[in-house]
Amino acid sequence: MLVQVISKHFDVPDMNTLAVAKEHGAYAGLAEVFAGSPQAVHDAVCDSGLRGKGGGGAKAAGKWELMHHHEGPRYVIVNADESEPGTFKDRQIIEKDPHLLIEGIILTCYAVGANDAYIYIRGEYRQFADILQRAIDEAYAERLLGSDTRYGYRVDLTLHRGGGAYICGEKSALVESLEGNRGHPRLKPHTPSPEFYFGQAALVNNVETIASVPFIAYNGGEAYRAYGTPESPGTLLFGLSGHVEKPGIYEAPFGVPMLAFIEQVGGGVRNGKKLKAVIPGGASTPILTAEEVAKATLDYESLKALGSSLGTGGMIVMDETTDMVKALKNLLRFYHHESCGQCTPCREGTGWADRLLERFIAREATEEDLETLRSVSGTMNGKTICVFAPAASSVIDGFLKRFEEEFRACIKKA
Ligand SMILES: Cc1cc2nc3c(=O)[nH]c(=O)nc-3n(C[C@H](O)[C@H](O)[C@H](O)COP(=O)(O)O)c2cc1C
Ligand code: SF4
Known part of the structure; x- marks a missing residue:
């Protein structure tokens, strides 16, 4: 059931050092790729059907393609914000095989015509940021990064530590934050578009998405498709x-x-x-x-x-002893705290829902509170700048639909 494509070297001691990473083949394929065309890397990613691993599952090749429609400097931005409760995969890559990520960034830059890349890492990931920075420094020292690389293509990579806001994982908020502004999501264009970093096209991909690129570039899209299902290829x-x-x-x-x-x-x-x-x-x-x-x-x-x-x-995973009212309350406290506050349905709705849950937990809720919770959730869906609020709404609806009786049990008897 388990495979090792991305995680192949996770158990190798000191894999986060360049010496050990090179012993295990890191960067060895770059010369051959750079002897070929950027399009070859793009085509391999296209053939692989690689889907973004940051949560949305968008086809990576489609996003990469958009970059080619824009002249001027292009940027690659790696999303390492990873602040969602229950999600802790990207930090494994960063901790255990940071050179895989750096190699993926180099290949991605080549494919989309970028020379400058950024990794935006969650503020709380201090120890992982230190590991990554050491790996970046080593890659510069060995001319794998920089203006005078051994493969003849400039790639400069900067690690940026966020301030610890969940919303900065949303791609447009991340770019705002990287520009030095408050991490507020931007209004989305109506047609497919890359992000814009200081007005120039920027590709934002998740850590694991980018870490999948070396395998695909060196082994071809078919090899990646050998894993998974036709619609969800890979691992x-x-x-x-x-x-x-x-x-x-x-x-x-x-x-x-x-x-x-x-x-x-x-x-x-x-x-x-x-x-x-x-x-x-x-x-x-x-x-x-x-x-x-x-x-x-x-x-x-x-x-x-x-x-x-x-x-x-x-x-x-939740066992039979889990109190679903308390579980939802826990999540709503998170959403209430992390809403960036730009949109009224989200700013007010997350707080309102959070406070309503207190009444359920105190077993003082009324039938009307249950209806209000549903209605507040409804107002949060589809009327906001980013999908934070619709996601919170779907979480509330999911609990109410599947475990309504537990919420009803908290309604005080007349
Ligand atoms: C509230 C919110 C938080 C997000 N947090 C992250 C995150 O921490 N890491 C991530 O890769 N994507 C996160 N995303 C998704 C990004 O907006 C974006 O779709 C993703 O980085 C694109 O990379 P991918 O196509 O490789 O998945 C978040 C989205 C939202 C709405
Ligand atoms: S939905 Fe919430 S998090 Fe997203 S922009 Fe609006 S207020 Fe901010």
């Missing part, structure tokens, strides 16, 4: 947290059954308890009941068909 670093015997990050091809994954890879639910529910792809994906988990496979299509989303693949 993902799936996360397991919560009430599971063996929490952690495990690489698997898309399409494996979710329940078997939890049981066989995660050792099953902790302490022999029964499974109650799973949040399948980081906190912003609607919760699934145990019955739905038994039907789900770990790919974009299956989770969508069940009314949820694969998101980042970070599964939060």
Whole structure:
């Protein structure tokens, strides 16, 4: 069930040093790629069907293509903000194989015609930022980065530490923040477009997306497609947290059954308890009941068909003792705290829902509170600048749809 494409060298001691990374083949394929055309890298990514691994699952090649429609300097920006509860995969790449990410950045820059790249890393990831900076410094010293590289193409890479705001993981907020502004999402254009960094085209991709590029560039799109399903090709670093015997990050091809994954890879639910529910792809994906988990496979299509989303693949497992009202309250406190406040339905709605949940927890809720919660959730959906609020709304709706009786049990008797 498990494979090693991205994680092949995760267990190699000192893999985060350039010497050990090179012993295991890091950067060895660059010369050959740079002897060929940038289009060849682009074509391989296109053939692979690689989908973005930051949560949305957009086809990577489609986003790369957009870059070519813009003259002038182009930028590659790697999203390492990773602040979503339940998601902790990118930091594994950064900690255990940072040169894989740097190599992916070099190849991506070449493919899209960029010479400058940035990694925007979550502020709290201090120790991982230090590891990454050391790897970047080593790559500069060995002329793998810089203006005078051994492969003859300039790539400058800057690591930028964020201030610890979840919303700065949203790509346009990330670019705003990188420009030195407050991390507020921008209004989205009506037609497909790259991001714009100081007015110039910028490709924003997730850490794992970029770390997948070396395998694809060196082995071809077909080799990547050998894993996964036709619509969800390749692999993902799936996360397991919560009430599971063996929490952690495990690489698997898309399409494996979710329940078997939890049981066989995660050792099953902790302490022999029964499974109650799973949040399948980081906190912003609607919760699934145990019955739905038994039907789900770990790919974009299956989770969508069940009314949820694969998101980042970070599964939060909940056993039979979990109080769903408290679980939702926990998530709403997070959304309330992290809303950037630009849009009224989000700024007010997250706070309102959070406060309403307090009444449920105190068992002082009324029938009207339940209706108000539904209505507040409805106002947050589809009327905001970014998808933070619709995601929060889908989380509320997911809990109410699947575990309504637990919320009803908190309504005080007349
Ligand atoms: C509120 C919010 C937070 C996000 N946080 C992250 C994040 O931490 N890391 C990430 O890669 N993508 C995050 N995303 C998705 C990004 O906006 C963007 O789609 C992604 O970085 C694109 O990379 P990909 O195509 O490689 O997935 C977030 C989106 C939203 C709405
Ligand atoms: S939806 Fe929320 S997080 Fe997104 S821009 Fe509006 S207020 Fe900010």
